[in-house]
Every structure is written in C-alpha cells, then in structure tokens.
Amino acid sequence: MDLIPKPDQVVSAASNVAHKMLYGGLADLRSMPRTLIDEGLLREVYHYRPAAKVKENGDPVLLVTPLAAPSLCFDLRRGCSLVEHFVSEGRPTYLVEYGEVSFRDRNLGMEHWIDEVVPTAIREVSQHAGGRPVHVIGWSLGGIFTMLAAADRADLPIASLTVVGSPFDIKQVPLVAPIRPLLNLTEGRGIITRSYQAMGGAPKPLVKWAFQLSAFQKLVTKPMAIATHLDDTEFLAQIEAVDRFTSNMIAYPGRTFGQLYHRFVKGNALHTGAIAFGDRTIEVSNITRPVLVFAGNTDGIAPIPAVRALVPLLTGSEEVRFEVVPGGHLGMLTGRSARHTTWRIMDEWISRWSTDEEAGDEGSGDPAPVPAPRRTTKKAAAGRQAAKKPVTKKAATKKAGTKRATPKKAATRTTGDDPQIGANPARRYGSGSSRSLAT
Template identity: 60%
Template sequence: MSVAEWITAAAGNVTAKVTRGGVADLRPMPRVLIDKGRMRSVYRFAGSATGDPVLLVPPLAAPALCFDLRRGCSLAEHLVDQGRSVYLVDYGTVSFGDRGLGLEHWVDDVLPHTIRAVSKDAGGRPVHLVAWCLGGIMSLLTAADQHDLPIASITSVAAPFDMTAIPLIAPFKPLVDIADGWFLTAAYRLVGGAPRALVKRAFQLSAIDKVITKPYAILSHLDDTDFLAQIEAVDRFTDNMIAYPGRTFGQIYHRFFRANDLAGGAFDLGGRRIALAEVKVPVLVVAGTGDSIAPQRAVRHLVDVLDNAAEVVFHTAPGGHLGVLAGRGARETTWKYIDDFLAVHNPV
C-alpha cells in the first residue's frame, strides 16, 4: 500500500469513527424467541436451515453476544450462512435477588429446558452444542448427568479442566490456602456475588499487555478497517460483562479453583456425583495458544477424562480467551474445526 492509499484509508476510518461512532457493523443477527424461563431466553436465528439444530451455549458472566460479536466475525452468522439451524441461549442479567442460584440451576434447569426446547422447535431432532468457556463445562456436566437429553455432540472451546495449569491463579493460591479463603468468601456473600465491574476488570487484566499497547495498535492500524472493527466489537463485549450469582461464584471459587475438582473427572453437585466419563456423545475440544484464562494444558486435560465419549477431537488455534472463539483468526481455524466436526456428525 502506498502512502497516499494509507492516508486515504486511515482518513476514511477516522471519519467513520467521528461521524458514525465507529467502523464495526454491530447489528445483531435476526432472531426470534422460542422459549423463556428464569435466567434463560432461547432464540432461533432467522434463515433457511437444514440438518440438526446447533445450540450456542455461552458461559456465565459474559454476554451471549460472544457468538455474534460483529458482522463478518460472528460464529452465529457463519453457521447460519452455511445453512445450519442455529439457536442461542441467553441468561440475561444477574441481580442481587439471584444470589442463591448455584451451578445446579444451569445444569438441572436452564440447559436441560433449553436443549429440549430447541429439539422440539426443530421437529424433535437431536441438538449439537457449541459452548465457550464455562458454557463448555456446564454442557459437559449436563450431558454426563442427564442421558435422556437429545444431545448429539458437544464442542467445547476454551474450557479449562485443570486449574493448576492456569498461571494467573498460581501466585495467589498459597495466600488463599493460608487464609482458607475466608476473606473472599465473606466478600462475595456480602455483595451477593462477583459484581459485573469486577468481572470486567478481571477479563481486561487477563490481556493487560493488549490493554497497554492498544493506543499504539490503533494508531498503527488506522488504515485497517477490519482490525479497528474488531477492537470496537471487543470493547462492546467487555462493556457488557455480567455479574456472577453469589452461590455460583462460590462454587466456582471453592470447587473449581481451590479444590480443582474437575481435574479428577468428577464433580459433586446437588447431592450427586457427576462423572465426565458418563459423556457418551462425540466431543470437539479447542484450546487457544495465547489464552491466559484457559491455557492449552488446562483445556487439553478434558481429553484425559472423557473415557467413554464416542469420539474426542482436540485442536489448538491462535488467540486469547475470546480470540480463539471470535477473533479474526478464528474464522480460518476454530470455525473450520467446528465445520469439519459438524460435517461428520451433522451434515447439511
């Protein structure tokens, strides 16, 4: 690109930012509500579709727009454009009144009701789950616990199953263990959970290098509309972080991070023990090579505990925690892995 071309492109992007507020196309994909309950709204994306339905399962605390980040970099848009029948569950916002909700609410109520609603709306067909982060953990626990659900396959992206492999946690664990976790327990009980502002800051700190270098990156890419659009979309995503309900946050803190229960392949929930070895459906596991929240080794551990899955496929892809799912590079890596996996188990 010549200097004149660079200046022209950069000027156009700056003008768009000033006059239109940005360069990203943040319009959501058209969708219709098919089911609703406490902490769940289930949507079907518009468009002609064939094959079994694909259900997008977000984690808690993160907005469901992770699957529909922006036009041109939306996994939902990509799957719809392929002619697939695509659904999304959105948990909505979390209030102080939801502080008593634990992981049981999602594993026993939200996901089972959602899966059955999607299957019914799709004419009784089995459902293929595509989940991100904690959404993957909850999806796998649900499949392991309730064998009667019409689940055809599970794709788990950036879901950690061995917390000792997360370098962000290691420096703080000795301090937490010495105090037996009492100070954090008292804090989340007092406020009813992890506030959305805290969740947002934690997400930003996981990629602090990119936060620090962001102004320089923007200036050096003023001519790159796609790059600038991605930054705008990620900023919107981060601004829409959601709080964790108190009891759920407590379970994640004590059981996942302090006790590392998931690494053993089983989890005590609601008075029964759920073993991941009970997952029988095919599973695709994807880890981000630059993910500090769910590093490759923490994600890869899932393969070791899925003893009875019909098939387990593992891939790595470039990107951080969000980037491996919805980054610009995900279009040529993670999305292709999902395409290939679904082509085998859910051809259209």
C-alpha cells in the same frame, strides 16, 4: 502502518478516523435477527431466523454462553459472527443466554445451570427443530456447564458436544496458579469470601475488570496498537466490537460465584473429571457422545494444558478430538482468523456427526424421531446406494449407530503430544493460516 506511511496508508487512516468521528465507528454491530422460543429463571432460548433465500436444513446447533459474558461472544459483529456463519450456511441455529443477574438471584448455584438451564434448552431446541438431536457448542464456562449437564443426563438429545476454551485443570492457568496457595491459607474466611457474600455475587464492574486484567498486556499496548493500525479498517472494527462485548459483561450470582471460587479456583475440583453436588457425583467419563475440544494458542484464561486436561477424562466418549487454534480466549471463538480455522473445524465436525437429512417421514407432518448420531462418511453413503448387496458382519457393526463401542475403542483421540496449532495431524491449513503460527 509503516513508520513512514505510504500515501495510500495515509488516505486509509484519514478515512477511518473521519468515519469513526462522523458515524461513531467502523464495525457493523447489527445483531442477527432472532426469536425467543423459551424462557424461564435466568434462561432465554432464541432461534436465529434463517437468512434470506436460505432454507434451514440439518441438525440444529445450540450455542451455550458462559456466566457473566453476553451472548455477543457468538455474534460479535458482521463478518466475525459464528451465528452469522451458521445461519448463512442454512444450519438451524439457537442460543441460550441468561439475562441480567440481580441481587435476588444470589442463592442460585451451579446446579441451576447444570440441572435446569442447559438441559431444558437442549430439549426445547430439539423439539423446535422437529425432534432432531442437537450439536451443543459451549464457550468457556458455558462449555463446562454443557459437559456436566451431558454427563448427568444421558437421555438428552445430543448429537455432539463442542467445548471452546474451557479449563479443566486450574493449576495449569498461569494467572491463578501462583496465588492458589495463598487463597487456601484463609480456610474459607478470607476477604474475597466476605466480599462476594456481602455483595450477593460478583458485580458487573468487577467482572469487566477481571476480563480486561486477563489480557493486561494488550490493554496497556492498546493505544499504540490503534495508532499503528489506523489504516487497517478490519483491525479497528474488531477493537470496537470487543470493547462493546467487554462493556456488556453480566454479574455472577453469589452462590455460583462462591462455588466457582472455592471449588474450581481454590480446590481445582474438575481436574479429576468428577464433581459432587449434594448426594450425587457427576463424572465426565459418563459422556458417550463425541466431543470436540478447542484451545487457543494465546489464551491466558484457559491455556492449552488447562483445556487439554479434559481429553483423557472422556474415556466413555465415542470420539474425542483436540484442536489448537489461533487466538486468545475470545479471539479463538470469534476473531478475524476464526472463520478459516475454528469455524471450519466446527463445520467438519457437525457434518461428521449429523443424522441423515432425509430422516423422518416428510409427508406425514410428524416430527422426525431422534435418531442416534452417526458419521456421514463416504463409505456409509456408498453402503446406502448399494442396499441390495448383502450386509457383512463388519458392515453391520459399523451401522449400529445406537450401540456404543467399548471405551477403549470408542475414545478415539486425535490429540498428539505436541501442542501446536491444529493438533490433529490430518488437518491442513492454507498459507498464512494457523498452522504457520506454530513455528
């Protein structure tokens, strides 16, 4: 809104204030309808019901929430909901969340999510979708859990992996880097350790405070931002939705919080791509499926270098793509510009690594087998139409979807050294989009 508001701005501002006072808000906070298809200890798997007059088609998508954050991250509000986007496009859409964490869950460690929650959710989704491979999308810690589960279980029916804002090198996080040397002075007997052990984890109020602290500047300037945007309905609606998200934070289980604190924050265990659990070591280099990695250009929790550190570790992946998109930790996933940047890239990626829609015998009534994911390129489509033509040795090699190329050729990287918006040089955004923010 201008310093001296125009008449139309005054009318819009008055309308927004009246609507908020009389009706409680401007945001459409209705959740997308869903059905529970599987549950277990801190595991709830949901299928989002198809939109009216839209037929589900293609490989399913599974959204993996991080610990402590509600599933609202994927369904923030109408118009800024990744779930709504996928469902409206006819994509079979699923989500795994964990429910309320209580004191009785204090002995659960990260292994519970890596060994039980994420793998079970992937298998249940694949089965519910007729045996199709699953495109798994994990945000923040959900992305880390997804990567570790995929690295440990090569037999999971995964079509592709997408990691959104997941830091793999904590030394590159400005919020944490300055205090890491001080944390190591206590040799594990500091006040933080004694506190979370006594409380059985990190309670919800502390988690909410920590998330707000990560965006301290926005928190301080929020009243002024609201005052100067009273005529902007979309801006005010987004703030309402984010406030609801922050108010629904969930607690961390005690042992899991201890592992995150000691091994990730203090020990920076993930920067090498390998982490030990008991008598085994999980290495992300064992991942063979294609991986898409997102970083937000203003993300303070998982800044670009911390996220990009994952890329060189994925030496066994069939393809690795790194993209920088507009927004902070939550905004890059479900901000107002995400629909034109992050979601568009996800759509392209999922289509690229989806199996053929006609896979399986539709007339038999049996679930379609789990085929190896392959690219759906124009060249492949032309090859299917010209089936009578002799198959050359080169073409046969490209069609062998079940075989993995050698790591050197398989790990295709479209990263670039310049951490600009849309680091993939082949990508083009329209005017006023994320690429313009790089300058």
